[in-house]
Amino acid sequence: MSLFTVLTDVVAVVLVLHLLSLGAVRRLTGRKFRRGSLRENVRAVGPTAVVLGVLLLANGAVRDVGVELSWLIGVNITGAIHAVEGTFVADLQSIASPELTAYFSFVYVFGYVFLLTFPIVLYALHDDARPLAATLVAYALNYGIGLVCYVLFVAYGPRNFMPGAVESLLFTNWPEVQHLTSQVNENTNVFPSLHTSLSVTVALLAARYRSAAPGWLPIATVGATSVAVATMYLGIHWLTDVLAGIVLAVFSVAVGARVAEGRHGDEPSATETDRRPAGGVIEQFRR
Template sequence: MTLTDLLVRISLVVVLMILVGGVGIIGVGRIRSFRPHALRRLRLVAPYLLLLALVLVGNSLVRDVGPELSWIIGWRITGWIAGVEGTFVATLQHYAHPALTAYFSYIYIYGYSFLLAFPVVAYFLLPDDRPIRETAIAYSINYAVGVVCYVLFIAYGPRNVMPDMVDQLLYTNWPESHLLTSEVNANVNVFPSLHTSLSATVAVLAYRTREQYPYWLPIAAVLAGSVAVSTMYLGIHWAIDVLGGVALAAISVAGAVWLTSPDRRDTPLDRAGRRLRAVVDRPLAYLLALADDRSQEADERTGSD
């Protein structure tokens, strides 16, 4: 299997999960009623999605040179983490079972991907656009701070430090997954755990939207907890990495809530946001006008009939 084959497979499964979640969590009625407002909502939230896209591109570029840069300016903290934590991950793996290994392997890939993608769709469909803005900003903070930490801190995971005690369960259970993980991570990028930070971020945001999507909160909480445990069970992260991820999630959500607060008005960040909006307003305005024209033409044809 090639990387492309694996990405297609993951994408298809995640899309199917989103469709099922759309019916069971969002509701068909909400989806249908939202269709006429889709382009206008896109115009409102596009700057935030563009910000996230730019952060992801920057994150990818920095990760390409990050490991080399880390060896120049980074702090080597592997020994400190191992000294503080000891054999916790190895002890956790003593309870390994084929069923658990399969569960946590799929949670680490499929569950995590669904957990991050579904809120973007679900919150986009809400009448209030603040949840989707909070999500885009919180994700952006996670990725931006995370990549800085990866440059500043050199830390190997337990599977690299204690290979005689910690097994690489993800790869032994699902060898093809190495095609994906080797593309997005270096083996010195373990602190903090971005899997944990982003999953915890989604869980907290699910709590904030529990009135709109009551079924999403327990699902997000279970998935987020499973992702955090999977990073240790599979030997990828230390418990300290997971705690660092939880702290990063708290910072990211707090920052997103503050930045989207209705009490905030004319600040430098707001002005920067308006400039970012100007980049996307013109093409979206054109699409809106085109959609309105077609809608009017359809109404005229219906009236003439």
């Protein structure tokens, strides 16, 4: 199976998930998506989208150079992470089963791409530009800060650092996916976990702007949790990487929301009617 075949499978599955989810959101909210909202939002977030696009291109262009630079100026923290965590990931894999491996493999590849792309479509069709703007700014911060961390820190994942104790369950279950992961990942770039940070970013934004699509929050929460666990269950990331990813997500959402609400207003739109109070951390990410 070639890279093209894997990409085709991913696109096809994610497209189906998009169509099903858009239909479900429309039924749950009773709202019709307006083309006018799409045009207005695209114009409103155009500059931010360009910045995100540049970061994505830069991330791919400097991937190989970044690894070489990291070995010159970066600090190898793999041993320190292992000293703190010990066999946590190996212990997590002790519950492995064919069913769990199939689920987490699906989540890591298909579910992750869906989680990242669906909010862009969903918020682009909403009549408030703030959720889309906050999402793009938060994504840009995740990728930008993540790229810097990958240069400053050399960190091998548990499957590479202790192969005798931790299995590469993703590749064992679906070896062809290496055609895809080898194009976007390096073995030394695991701190922080961008899979975790971006997925948690989606869930936090779904909480903050839950009135844009009330039914999206539980889906995003389950999806983000599953992705975070999948990164460890599959032997790709340490718990430390996941925790660092969560911190990055909280920071990115806080800044992204502040920027979006500063540019597009901080008052709820006429369609935002869900104002039930909530306490704790979630309240910081809601309006």
